[in-house]
Amino acid sequence: MKLGFQVLFLTIAFAFGVTKAEMANEAGADLASASSENAQNDSKAVSEVTEKNSGESSTSDAGQDSQDEADAQDEAKGKVLDSLIIEGLVIRPVEEVRRSLEIREGKVVTSADVQESIRRLYSTGLYKVVDFYTVSESDQTVILKIVLEEYPIFENIEYSGNKKFKVKDFEEKIKLRRGQVLTDDAIFDVQKKIRDMYGEKGYNLVEIQTDLRKSNIPGNVLVKFNISEGPRVRVASITFHGNNEVKTSRLER
DSSP, X not given: XXXXXXXXXXXXXXXXXXXXXXXXXXXXXXXXXXXXXXXXXXXXXXXXXXXXXXXXXXXXXXXXXXXXXXXXXXXXHOEEEEEEEEEOOSSSOHHHHHHHOSOOTTSEEOHHHHHHHHHHHHHTTOEEEEEEEEEEEOSSEEEEEXXXXXXXXXXXXXXXXXXXXXXXXXXXXXXXXTTSBOOHHHHHHHHHHHHHHHHHTTOTTOEEEEEEEEOSSTTEEEEEEEEEOOXXXXXXXXXXXXXXXXXXXXXXX
Protein backbone atom coordinates (compact mmCIF):
# COMPACT_ATOMS: atom_id res chain seq x y z
CA MET A 1 0.00 0.00 0.00
CA LYS A 2 2.82 2.34 0.81
CA LEU A 3 4.63 1.43 -2.40
CA GLY A 4 1.55 2.09 -4.48
CA PHE A 5 1.22 5.55 -3.01
CA GLN A 6 4.78 6.35 -3.96
CA VAL A 7 4.23 5.17 -7.54
CA LEU A 8 1.07 7.23 -7.78
CA PHE A 9 2.93 10.28 -6.44
CA LEU A 10 5.74 9.86 -8.97
CA THR A 11 3.24 9.45 -11.78
CA ILE A 12 1.43 12.63 -10.79
CA ALA A 13 4.72 14.50 -10.39
CA PHE A 14 5.93 13.29 -13.77
CA ALA A 15 2.68 14.26 -15.41
CA PHE A 16 2.82 17.67 -13.73
CA GLY A 17 6.43 18.14 -14.88
CA VAL A 18 5.55 17.25 -18.44
CA THR A 19 2.60 19.61 -18.40
CA LYS A 20 4.76 22.41 -16.98
CA ALA A 21 7.41 21.85 -19.64
CA GLU A 22 4.82 21.86 -22.39
CA MET A 23 3.37 25.06 -21.02
CA ALA A 24 6.82 26.62 -20.94
CA ASN A 25 7.47 25.50 -24.51
CA GLU A 26 4.13 26.85 -25.66
CA ALA A 27 4.78 30.15 -23.87
CA GLY A 28 8.22 30.37 -25.47
CA ALA A 29 6.74 29.62 -28.88
CA ASP A 30 4.06 32.26 -28.38
CA LEU A 31 6.71 34.79 -27.29
CA ALA A 32 8.91 33.98 -30.30
CA SER A 33 5.91 34.24 -32.60
CA ALA A 34 4.97 37.59 -31.09
CA SER A 35 8.55 38.85 -31.40
CA SER A 36 8.72 37.71 -35.01
CA GLU A 37 5.42 39.40 -35.78
CA ASN A 38 6.58 42.62 -34.09
CA ALA A 39 9.84 42.52 -36.04
CA GLN A 40 7.92 42.05 -39.27
CA ASN A 41 5.65 44.96 -38.39
CA ASP A 42 8.66 47.17 -37.53
CA SER A 43 10.39 46.18 -40.77
CA LYS A 44 7.24 46.95 -42.72
CA ALA A 45 6.94 50.35 -41.01
CA VAL A 46 10.57 51.20 -41.76
CA SER A 47 10.10 50.11 -45.36
CA GLU A 48 7.00 52.27 -45.69
CA VAL A 49 8.84 55.30 -44.23
CA THR A 50 11.82 54.70 -46.53
CA GLU A 51 9.57 54.40 -49.56
CA LYS A 52 7.75 57.56 -48.53
CA ASN A 53 10.98 59.51 -48.07
CA SER A 54 12.31 58.14 -51.34
CA GLY A 55 9.13 59.18 -53.07
CA GLU A 56 9.33 62.65 -51.57
CA SER A 57 13.00 62.96 -52.59
CA SER A 58 12.23 61.81 -56.13
CA THR A 59 9.35 64.25 -56.30
CA SER A 60 11.59 67.06 -55.04
CA ASP A 61 14.38 66.23 -57.53
CA ALA A 62 11.88 65.98 -60.35
CA GLY A 63 10.42 69.34 -59.35
CA GLN A 64 13.87 70.97 -59.31
CA ASP A 65 14.74 69.47 -62.69
CA SER A 66 11.47 70.76 -64.10
CA GLN A 67 12.19 74.24 -62.72
CA ASP A 68 15.73 74.24 -64.16
CA GLU A 69 14.39 73.13 -67.52
CA ALA A 70 11.75 75.84 -67.42
CA ASP A 71 14.39 78.46 -66.59
CA ALA A 72 16.57 77.25 -69.46
CA GLN A 73 13.61 77.44 -71.84
CA ASP A 74 12.79 80.95 -70.65
CA GLU A 75 16.40 82.03 -71.18
CA ALA A 76 16.48 80.50 -74.65
CA LYS A 77 13.11 82.06 -75.45
CA GLY A 78 14.32 85.49 -74.33
CA LYS A 79 12.47 88.68 -73.52
CA VAL A 80 11.47 91.76 -75.44
CA LEU A 81 14.12 94.49 -75.23
CA ASP A 82 12.19 97.45 -73.87
CA SER A 83 15.13 99.87 -73.84
CA LEU A 84 18.89 99.86 -74.50
CA ILE A 85 21.10 102.39 -72.69
CA ILE A 86 24.59 103.08 -74.12
CA GLU A 87 27.21 104.85 -71.99
CA GLY A 88 30.91 105.70 -72.18
CA LEU A 89 31.09 107.04 -75.74
CA VAL A 90 33.33 110.03 -76.40
CA ILE A 91 34.36 109.62 -80.03
CA ARG A 92 31.66 107.66 -81.83
CA PRO A 93 27.93 108.34 -82.11
CA VAL A 94 25.42 106.10 -80.38
CA GLU A 95 23.77 105.09 -83.64
CA GLU A 96 27.05 103.67 -84.92
CA VAL A 97 27.12 101.34 -81.93
CA ARG A 98 23.49 100.33 -82.37
CA ARG A 99 24.13 99.34 -85.98
CA SER A 100 26.89 96.98 -84.81
CA LEU A 101 24.63 95.13 -82.40
CA GLU A 102 22.64 91.94 -82.85
CA ILE A 103 19.93 93.19 -80.50
CA ARG A 104 17.21 95.73 -81.29
CA GLU A 105 14.72 97.58 -79.11
CA GLY A 106 11.23 96.13 -79.41
CA LYS A 107 12.61 92.74 -80.48
CA VAL A 108 13.11 89.58 -78.45
CA VAL A 109 16.63 89.34 -77.06
CA THR A 110 18.35 86.20 -75.72
CA SER A 111 21.65 85.63 -73.95
CA ALA A 112 23.06 84.35 -77.26
CA ASP A 113 22.14 87.68 -78.89
CA VAL A 114 23.98 89.56 -76.15
CA GLN A 115 27.10 87.42 -76.59
CA GLU A 116 27.03 87.98 -80.34
CA SER A 117 26.70 91.74 -79.81
CA ILE A 118 29.74 91.74 -77.53
CA ARG A 119 31.73 89.78 -80.11
CA ARG A 120 30.77 92.22 -82.86
CA LEU A 121 31.79 95.28 -80.85
CA TYR A 122 35.19 93.82 -79.96
CA SER A 123 35.76 92.73 -83.56
CA THR A 124 35.59 96.35 -84.73
CA GLY A 125 38.87 97.06 -82.90
CA LEU A 126 37.43 100.33 -81.59
CA TYR A 127 36.62 99.35 -78.02
CA LYS A 128 38.89 98.38 -75.18
CA VAL A 129 36.08 97.36 -72.79
CA VAL A 130 32.52 96.19 -73.53
CA ASP A 131 30.23 95.45 -70.57
CA PHE A 132 26.52 94.55 -70.58
CA TYR A 133 24.25 95.07 -67.56
CA THR A 134 20.61 94.29 -66.80
CA VAL A 135 18.96 97.46 -65.48
CA SER A 136 15.54 95.91 -64.82
CA GLU A 137 13.31 93.15 -66.11
CA SER A 138 9.79 91.75 -65.88
CA ASP A 139 8.26 88.49 -67.00
CA GLN A 140 8.11 89.69 -70.59
CA THR A 141 10.53 92.63 -71.02
CA VAL A 142 14.06 93.68 -70.09
CA ILE A 143 16.08 96.92 -70.02
CA LEU A 144 19.81 96.57 -70.81
CA LYS A 145 22.78 98.91 -70.51
CA ILE A 146 26.08 98.83 -72.40
CA VAL A 147 29.14 100.54 -70.90
CA LEU A 148 31.96 101.07 -73.40
CA GLU A 149 35.55 102.24 -73.19
CA GLU A 150 36.87 103.41 -76.54
CA TYR A 151 40.43 103.24 -77.74
CA PRO A 152 41.77 106.80 -78.16
CA ILE A 153 42.71 108.51 -81.41
CA PHE A 154 46.41 109.13 -82.03
CA GLU A 155 47.23 112.82 -82.49
CA ASN A 156 50.97 113.28 -81.97
CA ILE A 157 54.10 111.53 -80.69
CA GLU A 158 57.07 112.67 -78.61
CA TYR A 159 60.34 111.06 -77.51
CA SER A 160 62.56 111.82 -74.53
CA GLY A 161 65.88 110.38 -73.33
CA ASN A 162 66.97 109.39 -76.83
CA LYS A 163 70.65 110.27 -77.24
CA LYS A 164 71.76 107.58 -79.67
CA PHE A 165 68.95 108.16 -82.16
CA LYS A 166 67.35 111.25 -83.62
CA VAL A 167 63.59 111.68 -83.92
CA LYS A 168 63.79 111.24 -87.70
CA ASP A 169 65.45 107.84 -87.13
CA PHE A 170 62.38 106.73 -85.21
CA GLU A 171 60.02 108.21 -87.77
CA GLU A 172 61.59 106.07 -90.49
CA LYS A 173 60.77 102.91 -88.53
CA ILE A 174 57.57 103.88 -86.72
CA LYS A 175 54.50 104.39 -88.87
CA LEU A 176 51.85 105.83 -86.57
CA ARG A 177 49.38 107.92 -88.54
CA ARG A 178 47.61 110.89 -87.06
CA GLY A 179 43.93 110.07 -86.64
CA GLN A 180 44.36 106.30 -86.35
CA VAL A 181 42.92 104.27 -83.48
CA LEU A 182 45.65 103.78 -80.88
CA THR A 183 45.21 100.25 -79.55
CA ASP A 184 47.35 98.44 -76.99
CA ASP A 185 48.83 96.36 -79.81
CA ALA A 186 49.87 99.51 -81.69
CA ILE A 187 51.72 100.84 -78.63
CA PHE A 188 53.41 97.48 -78.05
CA ASP A 189 54.54 97.41 -81.69
CA VAL A 190 56.18 100.85 -81.37
CA GLN A 191 57.98 99.81 -78.18
CA LYS A 192 59.29 96.67 -79.89
CA LYS A 193 60.65 98.63 -82.85
CA ILE A 194 62.47 101.04 -80.53
CA ARG A 195 64.01 98.13 -78.60
CA ASP A 196 65.11 96.47 -81.83
CA MET A 197 66.82 99.68 -82.97
CA TYR A 198 68.75 99.96 -79.72
CA GLY A 199 69.51 96.24 -79.67
CA GLU A 200 71.22 96.49 -83.05
CA LYS A 201 73.65 99.00 -81.52
CA GLY A 202 74.29 96.89 -78.43
CA TYR A 203 71.91 98.69 -76.06
CA ASN A 204 70.02 95.58 -75.02
CA LEU A 205 69.12 96.96 -71.58
CA VAL A 206 67.04 99.85 -72.92
CA GLU A 207 63.83 100.59 -71.00
CA ILE A 208 60.77 102.32 -72.45
CA GLN A 209 57.81 103.85 -70.66
CA THR A 210 54.74 105.14 -72.49
CA ASP A 211 52.64 108.09 -71.33
CA LEU A 212 49.28 108.99 -72.85
CA ARG A 213 48.06 112.54 -72.37
CA LYS A 214 44.64 113.82 -73.33
CA SER A 215 44.49 116.31 -76.16
CA ASN A 216 42.26 119.35 -76.40
CA ILE A 217 40.21 117.32 -78.84
CA PRO A 218 37.91 114.86 -76.99
CA GLY A 219 39.07 111.29 -77.49
CA ASN A 220 42.49 112.24 -78.88
CA VAL A 221 45.77 111.55 -77.09
CA LEU A 222 49.39 112.66 -77.26
CA VAL A 223 51.85 109.78 -76.94
CA LYS A 224 55.21 110.21 -75.27
CA PHE A 225 57.90 107.50 -75.14
CA ASN A 226 60.36 107.99 -72.28
CA ILE A 227 63.55 106.12 -73.14
CA SER A 228 66.25 105.02 -70.71
CA GLU A 229 69.03 103.82 -72.99
CA GLY A 230 71.22 102.18 -70.36
CA PRO A 231 74.80 101.01 -70.93
CA ARG A 232 76.01 99.45 -74.11
CA VAL A 233 76.53 95.72 -73.76
CA ARG A 234 79.80 94.29 -75.13
CA VAL A 235 80.89 90.67 -75.30
CA ALA A 236 84.27 90.37 -73.55
CA SER A 237 84.90 86.70 -74.19
CA ILE A 238 83.21 83.45 -75.13
CA THR A 239 83.98 80.12 -73.48
CA PHE A 240 82.84 76.77 -74.87
CA HIS A 241 82.32 73.63 -72.77
CA GLY A 242 81.60 70.09 -73.87
CA ASN A 243 82.81 70.50 -77.46
CA ASN A 244 84.63 67.17 -77.67
CA GLU A 245 84.02 66.64 -81.38
CA VAL A 246 84.62 70.21 -82.63
CA LYS A 247 87.63 72.35 -81.80
CA THR A 248 87.13 75.68 -80.05
CA SER A 249 89.00 77.52 -82.81
CA ARG A 250 86.43 76.32 -85.32
CA LEU A 251 83.51 77.44 -83.17
CA GLU A 252 85.06 80.89 -82.73
CA ARG A 253 85.06 81.58 -86.45
